[in-house]
Amino acid sequence: PTSAPAHFILNRIRKEVDAGLYSRVVTRFPPEPNGYLHIGHAKSIVLNFSMAAAFGGYTNLRFDDTNPAKEEQRFIDSIKEDVRWLGYEWENECFASDYFEALFGYALHLVDHGLAYVDGQDADTIRAQRGTLTEPGVDSPDRDRPPTENRDLLERMRAGEFPDGRYVLRAKIDMASPNINLRDPVLYRIRRQHHHRTGDDWLLYPTYDFAHGQSDAIEHITHSLCTMEFEDHRPLYDWLLEHLPVPSRPQQIEFAKLNIDFTVLSKRRLTRLVDEGHVAGWDDPRMPTLAGLRRRGFTPVSIRNFCNEIGVTKSEGIIPYGVLERHLRDDLNIHAPRRMAVLRPLKVVLTNFPANETEWFDAANHPQNPEMGSRRVPMTREIFIERDDFMEDAPKKFFRLKPGGEVRLRNAFIVRCDEVVKNDAGDVTELRCSLDPESRTGQPNADRKVKGTIHWVSAQHAISAEVRLYDRLFNVPHPSGDKERDFIEHLNPASLEILDTAWLEPTLADAPPGQPFQFERLGYFVPDLDSTPERPIFNRAVTLRDTWAK
Ligand code: ATP
Ligand code: MG
Ligand code: MG
Numbered sequence: 001p002t003s004a005p006a007h008f009i010l011n012r013i014r015k016e017v018d019a020g021l022y023s024r025v026v027t028r029f030p031p032e033p034n035g036y037l038h039i040g041h042a043k044s045i046v047l048n049f050s051m052a053a054a055f056g057g058y059t060n061l062r063f064d065d066t067n068p069a070k071e072e073q074r075f076i077d078s079i080k081e082d083v084r085w086l087g088y089e090w091e092n093e094c095f096a097s098d099y100f101e102a103l104f105g106y107a108l109h110l111v112d113h114g115l116a117y118v119d120g121q122d123a124d125t126i127r128a129q130r131g132t133l134t135e136p137g138v139d140s141p142d143r144d145r146p147p148t149e150n151r152d153l154l155e156r157m158r159a160g161e162f163p164d165g166r167y168v169l170r171a172k173i174d175m176a177s178p179n180i181n182l183r184d185p186v187l188y189r190i191r192r193q194h195h196h197r198t199g200d201d202w203l204l205y206p207t208y209d210f211a212h213g214q215s216d217a218i219e220h221i222t223h224s225l226c227t228m229e230f231e232d233h234r235p236l237y238d239w240l241l242e243h244l245p246v247p248s249r250p251q252q253i254e255f256a257k258l259n260i261d262f263t264v265l266s267k268r269r270l271t272r273l274v275d276e277g278h279v280a281g282w283d284d285p286r287m288p289t290l291a292g293l294r295r296r297g298f299t300p301v302s303i304r305n306f307c308n309e310i311g312v313t314k315s316e317g318i319i320p321y322g323v324l325e326r327h328l329r330d331d332l333n334i335h336a337p338r339r340m341a342v343l344r345p346l347k348v349v350l351t352n353f354p355a356n357e358t359e360w361f362d363a364a365n366h367p368q369n370p371e372m373g374s375r376r377v378p379m380t381r382e383i384f385i386e387r388d389d390f391m392e393d394a395p396k397k398f399f400r401l402k403p404g405g406e407v408r409l410r411n412a413f414i415v416r417c418d419e420v421v422k423n424d425a426g427d428v429t430e431l432r433c434s435l436d437p438e439s440r441t442g443q444p445n446a447d448r449k450v451k452g453t454i455h456w457v458s459a460q461h462a463i464s465a466e467v468r469l470y471d472r473l474f475n476v477p478h479p480s481g482d483k484e485r486d487f488i489e490h491l492n493p494a495s496l497e498i499l500d501t502a503w504l505e506p507t508l509a510d511a512p513p514g515q516p517f518q519f520e521r522l523g524y525f526v527p528d529l530d531s532t533p534e535r536p537i538f539n540r541a542v543t544l545r546d547t548w549a550k
Contacts, residue, residue: 004050007312009253013223017055025055026222029083029090030062030212033196034070035267036282036289037082039303039324043258046307048225049088058091060219065097066211068195076196078282082290087300096215097197103206104158106214106244107169107187111150115243116187117142118153119170126168130175130183137175137183157190157204164190164203171210173239181236185209213237217246224252228314256316258307260324262472263288264480264487278491279473283529285539286473286495296470297516297526297541299335302328321472325542332516332524332541337365337372340410340455341504341519341538343467345384347459348431350415353381358458362441363411375507379412382459384503386521389454390431392420399451401431408453410520414439455520462503465536468528469497504536516541 004010016022027048031037037045052059061083065071083090110116119126119142131137145153157167169188177183187210192203216224224237231254241249259265264273265288273279273287282289285296293303306327310319340363353359359379366372385401394402401407406416419432438445472492476482479490510533511517516526523543531537 004047004054005308005311008314009047009051009223009225009255009312010054012253013051013055022055022222024057024222025052026057026060026220027052027225028060028062028094028216028219028221030064030096030215031079032064032067032070032267033072033075033079034067035075035271036078036287036291038265038267038270038290039260039288039293039306040258040265042086042290042303043307043310043312044225044227045083045086045088046304047255047312051223051225057222059088060092060094060221061090062094062096062215062219064208064212064215065095065195065197066206066208068191068193068205071196073196078291082294085290085294085300086303092219094215094219095197096211097195099211099215099218100198100202100206102218103211103214106240106246107154107206107210108151109244110171110187111154111169112147113243114147114172116150116169116171117145118150118157118167119143119184120167123165123168126170126186130180133178133180137180139175140170140184143172143175143184154188157188158202160203162190164192166190169204171236171240173236179232179235181209181233182239185236209233209236210240213240213250213252214244214246216250216252217241217244217248220248221250222248224250226252226254227257228254228316229257230254254314255312256314258310259316259318260288260321261318261477262321262474262479264474266480269480269487272488276488278488285468285528286470288473294514295529295539297332297514297524297539298324298328299331299516302331305331318478322546325546328542329524329544332518334369336516336518336524338363338367338520339505339508339517340377340457341465341467341502341508341522341525342384342386342455342457342462343499343502343519343522344387345501345503346387346390346428346431348383348385348415348433348456350381350383350435351418351432352434352437353379355381357381358460361411377411377505377507378458378461379409380458380460383409383456384459384462385409385431385454385456389452390417390428392428400454401433401452406436406450408439408450409435410453410455412440412456413437414445414448414450455522457503457505459503461506463506463509463536465502465504465508465538467499467502467525467538467540469499469540471495471497502538504538508536508538509533511536518544 029048129138168186170184173182190204283291360376389400414436415433421430474490475492476490479487524541525538528537
């Protein structure tokens with residue numbers, strides 16, 4: 001949907017295409033179905049789909065499901081929903097597990113060519129023998145096992161003759177390589193785990209390194225775009241493709257992960273937030289997941305624009321959360337109809353407005369865009385205004401309502417505060433105001449200047465609602481960067497504020513889920529998933545201005 005801005009990957013692919021190396025570009029988005037997608041994944045989705053679209057190709061959705069322990073069907077379903085919601089449609093839905101048989105064939109090929117061996121040492125020994133950056137590795141005593149013996153053992157591993165961990169398959173590359181990834185990496189492990197798709201067919205599973213590049217080759221992916229932590233794996237990616245009879249020769253290009261402040265972007269940490277009950281679920285509106293952002297009120301275009309603005313580079317930075325919010329604000333400012341709602345109500349009686357009467361006012365749905373039309377809002381003798389819009393001992397610069405002061409009620413007329421009613425505790429419970437009838441539109445005082453304009457709703461017509469306001473999920477910019485304390489300790493206890501006595505103008509009665517509105521002067525709001533006609537619930541997606549600017 002969005003055209004790709006220039007960046008090093010686009011420029012590089014363009015050169016390759018211009019040089020005739022490719023006639024079209026095929027990419028894949030390869031999530032592991034062990035959690036919901038987050039905003040970091042959106043960066044990868046936008047990049048992969050835009051590169052293929054820019055060069056006449058397509059993108060596959062590939063579930064990287066080679067690690068059965070944490071993978072589930074519900075995660076597959078949510079991932080598909082989220083990619084589509086972002087605005088992308090994949091060419092093929094693929095599963096790495098569909099290639100298990102082919103991958104095993106490749107393993108036999110390596111074994112037969114003396115390029116892999118079955119190692120009977122335990123995992124700790126193997127790890128220790130792989131050495132360090134300054135010390136070369138140590139050969140396994142099994143390194144020179146003859147190919148026929150390796151084949152026999154590998155087939156018996158598959159047949160289930162050995163317990164978990166008894167043997168692994170290792171590539172035979174170079175135990176002295178300066179790149180530790182090339183020191184005979186493990187390709188297969190025996191693990192008796194039920195797989196969400198292949199059931200109990202397999203009890204040995206390929207590692208990421210062995211599965212990923214070969215899956216790319218099987219799908220004829222031209223460019224395998226991944227994050228920087230795989231840069232050191234690229235020599236292994238290339239080595240395997242070089243030594244295997246694969247049907248195509250993809251190339252891996254790395255880019256920097258997206259990081260955003262005041263949140264965490266790792267499925268492991270997000271899983272903890274959900275499992276330990278710190279949030280209401282993967283789609284809690286405070287979560288940086290696509291499901292959470294959607295429920296919060298984010299739009300697909302705002303997320304795509306955000307991804308395009310942050311660009312694609314090789315160096316990691318931390319993007320302020322406010323940048324994401326700015327893109328939402330920019331989108332909603334154009335598209336969200338305006339409405340009036342009062343979040344913290346204070347009753348106002350208009351003493352010179354007849355009781356039992358309703359006057360209807362025209363209210364523009366968007367002050368800058370007449371094409372969005374208008375609606376009628378009812379005015380009655382009793383209305384609600386925002387408690388914050390009245391101050392008894394107001395400073396000079398307070399231009400909202402104060403005793404004896406005047407303010408314009410948005411879309412209606414000017415009122416003056418004549419009397420402040422209090423309860424025994426001294427709290428203001430009601431204001432008694434008089435209106436200037438000639439300050440209505442079309443009347444002589446329509447343009448009379450008063451300093452402030454405030455929003456309001458008719459007490460008789462307003463709909464009672466719950467409104468949920470959200471703040472940052474964490475108190476510190478880098479919750480997971482703290483070496484001393486668990487990131488959970490940095491959760492912001494005030495990240496959710498529930499206002500259960502809000503009042504909405506009646507046109508909001510049948511707002512469909514996901515339809516954003518600007519509540520004038522308060523921010524952009526969207527009906528929550530839990531909202532019902534009996535009990536409307538709105539989320540504040542974002543405030544009108546960046547209140548977080550430091
Ligand atoms: P996590 O650390 O959240 O588990 P992951 O990389 O293990 O992330 P995958 O499901 O394997 O999760 O990710 C699918 C794709 O999305 C990969 O190509 C990965 O590189 C990319 N990706 C994941 N996180 C980010 C991020 N923060 N920024 C950009 N791309 C990301
Ligand atoms: Mg991964
Ligand atoms: Mg992961």
